[in-house]
Amino acid sequence: MSQPEPSVGRIVHYVSYGTPGGEYPSVCRAAVITEVPDHLTAEPFDGCPNGTEGQWIAGLAVLNPEGFFFNRDAQHSEEQRGGTWHWPERV
Template identity: 40%
Template sequence: MSEPPPTVGRVVHNVPHGTPLRSDGSQAFPPACRAAIVTEVDTDDPGRVGLAVLNPTGQFCHSLSNGGSVLVTGSQVPGSWHWPERA
């Protein structure tokens, strides 16, 4: 991994699941990067973390005990996290 391991308190991106697909295949709110703060790191699997996700209208917590979030770089996989893209 070329990026540093996550640590508690770092800001990362979370890819939400978005809203359900409509019959025409579109979504009212498609997945898009959201800011998230790392709240826990799995010591056995440092790519799996707990997150406090900051959505524009509220926050949502993904705890490790609820499955957490796994690192996926270079692809918008719903439920995953990645380091923020550079502008």
């Protein structure tokens, strides 16, 4: 199944980091893509064009209930690990 390419202004989900003891679980938050860098910044594809082998990074404005925060070079992962973003579930 192919994924859409990220572009500025699209809404995705950002996965918050939960606390190790589980007091706060890791949850999905709404995030707006603020930038799509030209190149990847982490191994194994550091310096390769963004999107190489389906690896995407994006800048995000994350909309937490308590406030915004901004994150650059966040990695895409459909596995929903903390600190990554994914496409919202299709309905």
